[in-house]
Amino acid sequence: MENKWEMLGASNEDREKIWSKNRTFAGDVWFRFRHKPTAIGGLIMIVILMLFALLGPMFTDYSYSTQNLEVVNIPPRMKVYETPDGSGYLYVTQALKVVRVNKDGTMENQLKKVREESDSSMTIFDCNGTEVALYYGAKPYVIADPQTRVIYPSAHVWNKSYVLGTDSLGRDILTRLMYGTRVSLMVAFVAAAVNMIIGILFGGISGYAGGMVDTVMMRIVDIISTIPLTLYVILIMVYLESGLQSIIIALGTVYWVDMARVVRGQVLSLKQQEFVMAARTIGSSTKTILLQHLIPNAMGSILVTVTMLIPSAIFMEAFLSYLGIGLKPPLASLGTMCNDATENLRSCPHQMFIPALVICLIMFAFNFVGDGLRDALDPKLKK
Amino acid sequence: MKKKLLSMLLAVSLVGTMLMAGCGNKAADEPQTIDDIEAAPETPEGEEPGDTEGAGGGELADTQEMVFVLNNEPDGIDPNVTNNSFATPFLSNCFEGLVTYDEKGEVVPGNAESWESNDDLTVFTFHLREGLKWSDGTALTANDYVYSALRVLTPETTSQYVNMISDYVVNGQEFYDGTASAEDVGIKALDDNTLEFTLKASCPYFIDLVSMWVYFPVQQATIEANGDKWTASAEAYVSNGPFKITEMNMGESMVLEKNENYWNAENVTLEKLTFRYVLDTSTALTAYESGEVDGVRTVPSSDLARLKAENAGLVSTPNYGTVYYDINCSKEPYNNPLVRKALNLAIDREALINNVAQVDGQPAYSFLAPGYVVDGKDVTEGRSDFGLSSTADVEGAKAALAEAGYPDGEGFPTLQLSFYSDDNVKKIAEAIAEMWEKNLGITVEVSSAEWAVFYDAVQSGNYEVAAMGWSADYVNPMSFLPLLYTNDVTNNSFYSNPDYDAIVDQIKVEKDPAKFAELVLQADELVSADYPVLGLYYKSNTYLIKDYIEGVYMVSSSNIYFRNAKVLAH
Numbered sequence: 022m023e024n025k026w027e028m029l030g031a032s033n034e035d036r037e038k039i040w041s042k043n044r045t046f047a048g049d050v051w052f053r054f055r056h057k058p059t060a061i062g063g064l065i066m067i068v069i070l071m072l073f074a075l076l077g078p079m080f081t082d083y084s085y086s087t088q089n090l091e092v093v094n095i096p097p098r099m100k101v102y103e104t105p106d107g108s109g110y111l112y113v114t115q116a117l118k119v120v121r122v123n124k125d126g127t128m129e130n131q132l133k134k135v136r137e138e139s140d141s142s143m144t145i146f147d148c149n150g151t152e153v154a155l156y157y158g159a160k161p162y163v164i165a166d167p168q169t170r171v172i173y174p175s176a177h178v179w180n181k182s183y184v185l186g187t188d189s190l191g192r193d194i195l196t197r198l199m200y201g202t203r204v205s206l207m208v209a210f211v212a213a214a215v216n217m218i219i220g221i222l223f224g225g226i227s228g229y230a231g232g233m234v235d236t237v238m239m240r241i242v243d244i245i246s247t248i249p250l251t252l253y254v255i256l257i258m259v260y261l262e263s264g265l266q267s268i269i270i271a272l273g274t275v276y277w278v279d280m281a282r283v284v285r286g287q288v289l290s291l292k293q294q295e296f297v298m299a300a301r302t303i304g305s306s307t308k309t310i311l312l313q314h315l316i317p318n319a320m321g322s323i324l325v326t327v328t329m330l331i332p333s334a335i336f337m338e339a340f341l342s343y344l345g346i347g348l349k350p351p352l353a354s355l356g357t358m359c360n361d362a363t364e365n366l367r368s369c370p371h372q373m374f375i376p377a378l379v380i381c382l383i384m385f386a387f388n389f390v391g392d393g394l395r396d397a398l399d400p401k402l403k404k
Numbered sequence: 405m406k407k408k409l410l411s412m413l414l415a416v417s418l419v420g421t422m423l424m425a426g427c428g429n430k431a432a433d434e435p436q437t438i439d440d441i442e443a444a445p446e447t448p449e450g451e452e453p454g455d456t457e458g459a460g461g462g463e464l465a466d467t468q469e470m471v472f473v474l475n476n477e478p479d480g481i482d483p484n485v486t487n488n489s490f491a492t493p494f495l496s497n498c499f500e501g502l503v504t505y506d507e508k509g510e511v512v513p514g515n516a517e518s519w520e521s522n523d524d525l526t527v528f529t530f531h532l533r534e535g536l537k538w539s540d541g542t543a544l545t546a547n548d549y550v551y552s553a554l555r556v557l558t559p560e561t562t563s564q565y566v567n568m569i570s571d572y573v574v575n576g577q578e579f580y581d582g583t584a585s586a587e588d589v590g591i592k593a594l595d596d597n598t599l600e601f602t603l604k605a606s607c608p609y610f611i612d613l614v615s616m617w618v619y620f621p622v623q624q625a626t627i628e629a630n631g632d633k634w635t636a637s638a639e640a641y642v643s644n645g646p647f648k649i650t651e652m653n654m655g656e657s658m659v660l661e662k663n664e665n666y667w668n669a670e671n672v673t674l675e676k677l678t679f680r681y682v683l684d685t686s687t688a689l690t691a692y693e694s695g696e697v698d699g700v701r702t703v704p705s706s707d708l709a710r711l712k713a714e715n716a717g718l719v720s721t722p723n724y725g726t727v728y729y730d731i732n733c734s735k736e737p738y739n740n741p742l743v744r745k746a747l748n749l750a751i752d753r754e755a756l757i758n759n760v761a762q763v764d765g766q767p768a769y770s771f772l773a774p775g776y777v778v779d780g781k782d783v784t785e786g787r788s789d790f791g792l793s794s795t796a797d798v799e800g801a802k803a804a805l806a807e808a809g810y811p812d813g814e815g816f817p818t819l820q821l822s823f824y825s826d827d828n829v830k831k832i833a834e835a836i837a838e839m840w841e842k843n844l845g846i847t848v849e850v851s852s853a854e855w856a857v858f859y860d861a862v863q864s865g866n867y868e869v870a871a872m873g874w875s876a877d878y879v880n881p882m883s884f885l886p887l888l889y890t891n892d893v894t895n896n897s898f899y900s901n902p903d904y905d906a907i908v909d910q911i912k913v914e915k916d917p918a919k920f921a922e923l924v925l926q927a928d929e930l931v932s933a934d935y936p937v938l939g940l941y942y943k944s945n946t947y948l949i950k951d952y953i954e955g956v957y958m959v960s961s962s963n964i965y966f967r968n969a970k971v972l973a974h
């Protein structure tokens with residue numbers, strides 16, 4: 022290239038060539054989505070939670086309803102005292118009973134109470150033929166030799182039988198957590214699917230038809246959205262009896278109003294554009310125009326609305342279960358687990374903390390994904 | 405959504421902090437013996453034991469006021485209408501009947517100074533104290549008692565305890581049905597201070613009966629002026645007891661103040677008693693432990709052991725009551741005693757009491773609680789255990805179910821177990837459901853409802869097995885026996901046994917205490933061998949009260965009295 026000023030060839034091909042890398046719309050969205058750390062973090066979190074909920078129960082020895090009344094309210098990490106013969110540990114429960122723990126951290130049964138010595142604030146238990154005393158006169162409650170009053174050496178061990186501890190009926194919290202997460206995710210996805218179908222159709226028809234039809238349909242949406250949601254859901258649950266299907270029906274029938282509004286707004290602006298005019302000119306039916314042209318163009322905002330709806334549906338389910346009008350026991354959901362734990366909040370805070378943490382994680386994950394999607398789907402933010 | 409997230413975050417950090425606080429006190433040098441712990445300076449949390457000794461001096465505090473937390477709101481506070489036990493704190497402190505109970509749980513004169521009866525025990529005459537007054541200062545006479553009793557017997561009042569009068573008083577039922585006039589009813593005011601009850605048949609326990617609030621007087625003037633609304637405002641709620649309501653904040657609190665017009669007002673020390681509603685028991689406990697309130701009616705069961713060990717003011721009193729499950733004896737397959745026996749045998753009552761409910765309770769094999777003493781001997785002493793034991797008998801239960809035609813639970817329909825919304829009741833129901841599923845091989849479906857909805861279904865027989873409990877209204881076995889009497893309003897098991905009915909009819913009129921006790925035992929043995937209910941445990945009442953408050957007492961019918969309460973300097 023001696024002469025930098027020589028004219029290039031002016032073929033048609035060269036003129037139309039796009040020099041940057043060619044990407045489809047979906048590829049473009051994915052590119053922007055995966056370059057947002059919070060969004061990709063949220064996505065990974067959702068996948069992990071789904072695996073936990075769907076595959077987890079295969080790896081536990083318990084079902085969500087298996088009770089072991091010998092070991093109620095046991096925390097994940099225990100302060101234990103050695104048995105007199107040193108073969109295992111003893112753990113003092115919040116109900117002032119003594120449970121035997123093996124050296125490896127697996128739980129055994131309660132010790133048998135021999136007698137009460139209230140004068141010296143001691144309860145005597147029988148441990149393999151030797152007497153041990155539980156002293157409750159002052160905190161901390163300790164296990165000691167009843168004669169010499171020497172406290173047995175203490176240690177901290179992790180609970181190996183129940184990794185996250187047990188609830189007030191001796192059920193494994195980890196297993197219940199898996200089922201609870203499963204319920205939450207199921208509610209979320211079913212509610213989201215129902216919302217999408219009803220919301221898109223309702224909003225699409227309303228926006229495309231316009232005029233009187235639009236006015237009437239939107240007033241219906243207004244009326245539905247003025248009904249206090251909680252009250253309405255409670256009424257439905259009373260009518261249909263509590264259970265998973267009533268939660269889904271209740272959420273499905275009201276949550277679509279936001280979606281309908283979003284879709285209607287999109288359709289209203291899109292239907293003025295030339296491609297719709299063109300489609301109409303060549304004689305496409307209303308159905309084709311709506312489903313083939315308008316909805317796909319509005320998909321960006323629809324996806325964002327759905328991902329934002331999912332956490333609020335999950336939260337609503339947890340909230341309803343927390344109020345005690347959700348699932349029928351012994352089924353577990355994150356909300357019912359929190360509800361069961363409130364009574365024990367002072368003595369066993371872990372029972373509340375663990376399901377609450379999982380609710381937080383799910384909410385964070387879906388919100389981050391929704392946030393990331395919104396940014397990724399917005400072409401104005403293209404770098 | 406942002407707001408929700410923020411609040412979730414706050415909640416998490418809060419719980420997190422609590423966890424930290426829980427793990428925080430890891431002392432570097434662990435105590436080696438119990439004596440080390442005893443010698444160690446008290447942590448600020450452990451209630452100072454020295455304080456109790458100081459309080460023993462009996463110095464009164466300057467302000468005689470206290471706050472007591474109630475954990476359930478009553479469905480009404482009209483003594484003529486309600487039978488709701490949540491109303492007791494109001495009714496037993498705002499009102500006083502002819503007789504009342506003292507701290508030992510014995511009947512003592514209330515509005516009536518003395519009483520006598522004829523030899524036949526069919527006519528009871530009460531002599532009211534001179535100068536009794538309503539809280540608004542107007543005079544209270546025997547005619548007020550007659551008015552209230554007739555009000556109870558009027559169908560429009562919808563009194564839930566109407567049978568407590570109509571079953572006993574001459575022409576009571578007839579007046580209720582509209583076939584007798586008010587003059588015919590056997591309740592008469594002979595003069596302003598003399599009241600006479602004429603009964604259909606001799607009733608040895610009538611004095612126990614008139615201690616019930618359905619026999620309390622209500623003021624005609626305020627009811628005529630305000631109608632049903634008389635219990636809805638402090639001004640209209642005229643009462644005759646040691647306290648009167650001065651402030652009603654619905655769903656929040658009720659303020660009671662000393663009633664200067666009470667006949668024994670000079671012996672009432674407490675000036676102001678606030679009943680605050682805190683429905684959540686653990687919230688109430690937090691308020692109690694931080695010293696915000698002075699007493700709590702219900703204690704979360706998981707904290708009982710700890711509170712007892714800490715001497716935090718836990719009071720446990722025996723309660724003449726039983727916690728049991730009703731089995732619908734009119735429904736297939738529960739009309740088969742063998743099925744009911746199997747259900748009874750498959751329950752591990754010891755585990756329920758110690759590990760689930762975590763209460764002080766004795767396992768119950770019958771609906772009749774111990775606690776009624778005749779000649780120094782409990783009437784239930786020496787009764788059979790009906791083949792039940794405190795732990796589950798899985799083999800026996802399976803055998804009974806097989807004998808009933810359902811080997812290993814095959815072909816047994818899904819059992820519907822209903823309970824009412826309450827934390828403890830829910831835990832027990834879930835545990836029982838699991839025991840039945842595991843031990844009998846049947847499927848159990850549990851469902852809960854609010855008390856009103858639940859009780860409605862139970863009363864109309866629209867249930868299979870339902871959580872229930874019964875606290876005696878008056879301390880006499882006769883407050884239990886009608887529970888299984890054919891067609892009695894309280895017979896929610898729909899059990900019917902003519903032999904049992906015949907014995908109960910005999911008990912009702914038996915004047916000789918020894919024979920009475922014998923018949924009661926006989927009736928119990930007869931009926932409990934048929935397993936019409938699923939006994940769980942005999943109740944005891946626990947409540948919290950700070951050690952600087954003296955004189956609050958609860959009797960075995962669960963009435964809590966504050967009239968002798970004193971707030972000591974603290």
